[in-house]
């Protein structure tokens with residue numbers, strides 16, 4: 001009787017240990033395979049023709065030069081949309097000469113979309129602008145974007 005109970009407990013302990021090992025192996029970060037995932041930056045392109053970032057009064061995106069990032073943008077419709085259904089844009093310009101950055105000319109459909117992007121290789125100040133005439137406030141729909149060396 002006593003031996004049986006002990007065996008039972010041992011089996012239980014073994015299972016608990018196994019579960020613990022599985023959980024710590026699967027859920028510990030960083031992942032054991034490959035390189036770490038790109039950083040996710042979340043932006044809201046809102047119905048009042050403003051870009052918003054949670055926890056920031058004046059939204060600013062700061063990245064490292066050449067850093068791979070995932071941009072997760074949620075777009076809410078303002079007053080009007082493009083013929084193709086885009087409700088806001090997200091276009092990156094170099095601040096000093098307003099030159100557009102290759103690959104950073106995004107059109108946003110309603111809802112959440114993810115874009116895998118690489119930060120500009122040139123450090124400095126950039127500007128995000130909306131390219132869809134989304135409302136009478138469209139002109140002020142912009143945001144600072146900093147590329148750190």
Ligand SMILES: [Cu+2]
Nearest residue numbers: 130132134138
């Ligand atoms: Cu706009």
